Amino acid sequence: MASHAGAITLVVNGSTVTLDPSRDFHPSDTLSSVLRDRLGYTGLKVACDQGACGACTVLLDGRAVLSCMMLALEADGHEVLTIEGLPADDPVIQAFYEQCEPGYGTAMQCGFCTPGFVMAAKGLLNENPDPTMDEVKEALAGNICRCGCYPAIARAVLKAAATMKARAAGAAGAATSGAGSAKEATHA
Amino acid sequence: MREPFKQRVPRDFVGSYHPRVDGLAKASGRAEYLDDVVAGMRNVLYAKVLRSPYPHARIKSMDTSKAEALPGVKAVLRYDDPALADLPATCCAWTSVNSASHDQMYYPNIKDHKILDSTVRWVGDEAGVVVAAESEAIADAALDLVEIEWERLPFVLDQYDSLQPEAPILHPDINPDDNLLPVHEFSGGDVFIEKGDAPAALAQADVVVEATCQYHRADHSALDTRGCLITWEGDKLTCWNNYYAPDQTRMYVSQMTGLPLKNVRVINPYIGGNFGRCNMGEQSFYIFTALLAKKTGRPVRYKMTRREDFHDTRNPVNYRVKLGAKKDGTIVAADFKALGDTGAYHGHGMASVKLVVKWDVLENMMAPIPNLRYEGYVVYTNKVPGGCMRGIGNIQHNFAMGLGIDMLGEELGIDPVEIAIKNYGHEWEPAPNKSVEAVLRTGAERIGWKDRHPAGKGPVYDGARKRGMGFSGNCTWHAAWQEEMRGRVQAQVKLNPDMSVVLQAPMVETGVGSNACVTFACADALSFLGTKPEDIHWVSVVDTETGLKDMIQTDSSCAYLQPELMPAIGTQLKAELINRAAAVLEAAPEEIDIVDGKAFVKADPERGRLIRDMLWFGDMVPVVVTVTQMPDVTKTGAPFAATFAEVEVDTETGKVDVLRMVVVHDCGTVMYASGAEAQQVGSQTFGIGESLTEEIVYDPATGAPLNFNWVDYSLPTILDFPDIEPVLLEVWRGAGEYGACGMGEGASTSTPRAIANAVYNAIGVRVDEIPMKPEKILAALAKGGYKVPEPPTPPSRLAAGVDR
Structure with a gap:
């Protein structure tokens, strides 16, 4: 070039x-x-x-x-x-958006810090797909949310990790069952 | 999974747990803020303004020739240019909750603010000269080339020193005698509340407690730094900005530039947090940016740096509180004296000491106390101006009153929660007030208050760490008088032929979630169409040219004032659709009803038509309903909120950790449960930060602030955040369909006092000056207390014999 x-x-x-x-x-x-x-x-x-x-x-x-x-x-x-x-169905984006369960509030209010939190969470989950709450907090300690949505943010990251795990398991399961039916087809 | 709150009146969407209506846009980074909206604009110039290096000085002469000659510099505007020099002085507190003209500003006798004055009054004051250049770097370089001969003037930082006869006077035009802000009937005289006879009642009380405390200067530190982009072509000015009051900005710019309102267009996208900053109705940068745009004929962008964004703060207030009570805990008298420090300009300093206490706290919280006396003074100092910050003055007052309640409880051997229940309430309900009682009992139960030990007598953990619990309660922010001043509220619904809805309820979304509140109320009001929140598009950009009057996002009151219009909008829309259906169904309107989006003849339900089909196969013209309505401002008092906190104090290092909090809020009606809980949890960032770490530090030798940045000004992070349990209640009921109240101010008001009382309960020594940094805790432990001075009577008042 x-x-x-x-x-x-x-x-x-x-x-x-x-x-x-x-x-x-x-x-x-x-x-x-x-x-x-x-x-x-x-x-x-x-x-x-x-x-x-x-x-x-x-x-x-x-x-x-x-x-x-x-x-x-x-x-x-x-x-x-x-x-x-990030794709529209990125599990971290979805988890930040959907977070609203009783007792924790939403994972963003003004939303100005949110892209930074989402990307910091992506970085964490790339390295550690199954973090503990303490590991989530440690990874996000450099991000400021002045609206103070920290508890909901932490929960959203844990949920994103769970979704990624479930999707990976689903994909692996689909791959396995696919292979199984191919085998059966061969037998037939 | 925590327990959801219990709704008093079942509703489909109002009060629900639901994702934010702007949640996906914000989570995916697509929500646009000022920086993003102007990022693609062409031909933009960048403005930079001179910031005073001195706390108090006067420009004797200025040479801008080198700056003007610098390549890339397109305009230089000086203080002595008639375009600036001829502008009228204003008051930083020009307005607050409404749009007001120059001749109707709140404090007409305190017009202390000139745009780019030649006298500077704090390090960081905008002054003297502003430049527009092809880049921010060139603009900065140009300012460096400006040669100024300064006359340095003596300065005063300390609020007590500022009262002394020898103190330099900051605003001789406003008050030639000393640095006191002149009194005005709007906020009252030196003694601004006198009910009954407090001194006599105190003399006869069974017990009297007396204490002093100091609230300090803290910064809003919203992420989105302030700024604007302005074009001025011909006689038309357009201003994109990130303040939260587009119509008041339009008024201010119109009045200062002389352009009629029709020629000033103000556009506000989402903004990245506000918290009351700049809640003053005026900001110099709009005007100098506008004048530069006029001069150059090009769009001009002004954006504060993070350092510059430390621009107005919480107003510090020093209180002395004296409470007298009977043996059973009934408070017979309260006597307060306060000294507020408004910094270099009046940015609602009077409201922090007087106005809010007089008009809100008095009738909504202190009403049962028969004898009250409040005396207050506000003084200028050469520091960053004060302003609004999640309330004005209520948090400072609570820091004093909550201290008195805690002390009274200890003195009488009565649980301070019971003292609060016995004595707090509003004018429209006899004590004990149901809201106060429900909030405080719920909080006490959830935190485990019965296990609280006597002050300083708890177990010691790991040899040095002691734990304690504290609480404080406050009336929430529901100011019917302010709602009356705001006047009529406007909103509009447009029903499209595919049944989707465009909702125009103009308010700048600062993060508080009032867009969800109004969207849910709209969905409930349009339930006859089967409308869901997902069918509604709330217009997020406020545009004064194409839109309705915006609702200024103060007091969190957009959260209920705009929803209050939705029932009327629903009724009017239904009537219009029934009229249209009458022609189609060949029946009289009164014979027709609409359920689940279908119009039908009540006597013969088979005779019906889907509204969608009626519009879609009709002319496809959307049905538009606009409502302009005065809110029901019947005075009903205000509900109550409280914070309970458990802390751990390390007696070796002095560090305080908040372990647990319960935040209880009676909302009247919860408009949006997830959003309300986010406000409850989130507003603790301010309380925890202000209580423990956040403090603007000044160098006494130079008058310079030392920590106008986020490395040295320490904001709470996720690691500082304790487990917080938000509890929502619906006990009180205000006027209107919902009778709700704001959340953002009320939920943070009690936090610093709850933490301070918890610290006392842990270590048995009071530290009533925040932030409670480790050095103060250690000093208090070493000396058995921490002395906060008593607010003095100003010498000029003593001389005049005003002291009573």
């Missing part, structure tokens, strides 16, 4: 993007500003711009990072996943 000196290549939500420093970004630009202002991924939010709130969380090669604390340059050659890259 022909590119200018200093150009960087990111894979954002599966699409390869090459950015030219003479035109598309400045070497001092943060990943958050390039994603939001240059590439239009406005799902991530910038609230403190100093790594203290987690609203800008995205996944870099599957791990949660604070995009306001890293330069776009540092993401060169890496895969970036923003909330726009």
Whole structure:
């Protein structure tokens, strides 16, 4: 691929993007500003711009990072996943949306922190698909929800983990039963 | 699974546990906020304003030539430009709950605020000059090139020092004699409440308790930092912003720019939290951004940095409380004295000390007490201005009153919960008030209050950790007088030919969930059509040009004031559909009914037609019903709320951990159960943060704030959050279909006092100055107490012989 000196290549939500420093970004630009202002991924939010709130969380090669604390340059050659890259039936998105059982409130109110929490939860579940409540809290301790929905957020993450587990079991079950019927068909 | 609340009147959707109506948009990152709406706009310039480096100074001269010459700078606007200099002064508390013109502002005698004044009064004050440039970086660089000769003036940070005769005077135009805010009939004189004869009743009381306490300055710290984007083309101005009062913004911009209201269009998308910030009806940045847009002919974006967003705060109030009671716990007199610190400008400082106490707390909580005296003063200091924050003044008052109740209980050997039940109530119901009783007894039972030990006498865990329980109760926020001032409420339903509904109930969704409340009320009102919340689209963007009058999102009252219109909308829509069906069914309207979306002749139900078919195969013109209605503002008092907390104090380190909380709220009617519980649980972030960690720290030598950022200003995280049990009750009933009350303010009012009383119960020593940081706990343990000064009578009042 022909590119200018200093150009960087990111894979954002599966699409390869090459950015030219003479035109598309400045070497001092943060990943958050390039994603939001240059590439239009406005799902991530910038609230403190100093790594203290987690609203800008995205996944870099599957791990949660604070995009306001890293330069776009540092993401060169890496895969970036923003909330726009999650499918509509993503179990974490669904769990955050659906959380409303008696006694805990909803998992968001103003919603400004929510994409950051969702991506931090994705990062946790990528590494640890079956976390305990303490592990959930530890993983989300860098995210601020000023509306204070923490108890419901923690429950939503545990539910998302359970849904992922059930879906994986369902898929495995479907694969197994499929194989079984193929076997029967062979016998017949 | 916790127990759901019990609904007093069964309803299909109002009061339900349900996902948020904006939940999917927010969970998937698709909900758009100001930053997102303006992100794609072209040709935008960026504004940056000079922020004062000094706590008190005057610009003697300013040279902006180098800034103007910097490539990329498109406009520089100076304080001495007539466009700015000729603007009238305003009051930061221009308005609050309604849209008011300049000549009808709340405090006409405290117009202390000039836009980009040449005198600065706090480190961070917007002053002198603003620039618009091709990028924020260029705008910042331009400000660095502005050369200013400052005349530094003496400054005062401390509220007590500010009263002294030698203190520098911040606003000689408002008060040339000292730093006291002038009294105004709106909030009352120095002694602003005098009922019965409190001093005489105190002298005759069986017991008298007396204490002092200090509420401090805390920041809202909403995630979405304030800002706007303004275009001014020809005589037409459009302002996208993230304040929560679009119609008042339109009024303010219109009055300050001279454009008629029709030429000012204000658009508000979702906003990322508000909590009362900027609840002042005016913000300078709209005006200087507008003037830059006019000057350059281009869209101009202004956005505060996180540091700049520390821009108005909770008003600190220092209280002295004196309660006198009979041996049986009946309070015969309460005598309060308060000193509020409003910072550099009046951002509702008077409301924090006087107004809310006089107009809400007095009639809704203190009514049974026969003798009351309240004396209060508000003083300017060279610090960030105070304002509204989840209430105005009620939380500060509660911090004092809840202390008095706790002390009285100990002094008399009576459970303080019983003292509260005996003495709290509103004017419209004799004591004991049913709401007070239900809330406090429920809370006591759920937390296990009967197991509470005497103060400081509990077991010690791991050699050094002591536990304690505390509670406090408060009247919730239901201000009929404010609702009267707000005036008529507007909403509109549009029934489409496919039976889907567009609901225009304009309010800026700050997160409180009032969009769900009105959507559910709409679904209930349209039950004759079989409408479900999922069939209703609530319009989330408020636009003053195409929309109705917005309901200002204060007091959480949108949660019930807009729903109150839905029964009328349902009735009118049904009547219109029956009229249409009459022609189709060839029957008289009074012979027809509609059930489950089908119109039929009552005497012959076979003769009927689906409304959907009637519209779909008709002209397909949607049926629109708009209602403008005054809410029922009959005074009915207010329901009660309370917080019970259990804490653990490490007596070696001084650290306080909140272990458990029970938050009980009588709502009248629960409009949206999951949302109400989210408000109960969520508002504890403020209480826990303000009680234990959050504090704006000033450097006394320079007058500079030291922690206007989220690394040093410590907000509660998921790790600081205890197990919180929200309990919803429906005991009190207000006027109207629902007779509900707001949640966001009431649910946080008692938290700091509940935690402070729990700390006392744990360690047996009172720390009544928040935040209760470890150093204060340790100092209190070492010295057997923590001394909070008594609010003094201002020397100027003593000299004038006003002290009574």
